[in-house]
Amino acid sequence: MKRLLICIALLCSLPIALSAESRNRDEGTIVRMRMADCIAPHHPFMTAMGGPQTPTNELCPEYVLVTNKVVYVIVGRNSDQLVPLAETTFFHLQNGEVLIRIDDARRESHFHVKEMVLRPEWDRGQQLMNAAAMEAITAHGHLQAASVVGASQ
Numbered sequence: 001m002k003r004l005l006i007c008i009a010l011l012c013s014l015p016i017a018l019s020a021e022s023r024n025r026d027e028g029t030i031v032r033m034r035m036a037d038c039i040a041p042h043h044p045f046m047t048a049m050g051g052p053q054t055p056t057n058e059l060c061p062e063y064v065l066v067t068n069k070v071v072y073v074i075v076g077r078n079s080d081q082l083v084p085l086a087e088t089t090f091f092h093l094q095n096g097e098v099l100i101r102i103d104d105a106r107r108e109s110h111f112h113v114k115e116m117v118l119r120p121e122w123d124r125g126q127q128l129m130n131a132a133a134m135e136a137i138t139a140h141g142h143l144q145a146a147s148v149v150g151a152s153q
Contacts, residue, residue, distance in 0.1 A: 025090045028067035030083050036062040039075055039112050062114065065089065065098065071122040074098050074111035081109045 038060035060079055065072040083089065083102055091100045099108040117125075 025092050026067055028065045028072075028089055028091065029087070030063050030085050030089055031066050032064040033083070033085055034062050035059040035079075036075060038078065039114070063111070065091070066122075067119070069119055071117045071119055072098060072113055073115035073117075075114050076109070076111055081111070083109070 036059065038058045058079060060076045061081055061083070062073065062075045063083055065074055083100060089100055091098050093099070093113075096113060098111045098113060100111065101108045
């Protein structure tokens, strides 16, 4: 009877163990990278309370990770955390950080979330930036054309 109860308990706990093993991974694409100031790690309580993040003197990679619903701006902990651009990246969120496994590495790389924006808002901002850039290019082209016409006269 005791063995039967142990077997039933093990069978009942198996789905729980399997679900904990297979974390829900999200999918996104890294579209931009730049080097920015590293953010000094905070105590979890200070991070939860929204305390200011102080930059250090070191430069770390800052990435823009685009998903279907949210766009994340993430910063690496050190300058060695490099992620390939324009490839599908699988990640998950844990304790306010983005964890990404790069090229079948043993460990996941931890990135601080610097900013989060809903995808429609980010798309709208990108359209406005593109429109402003096109206006600047057009205005610059008109200025160059006017200077060439003025110089030939």
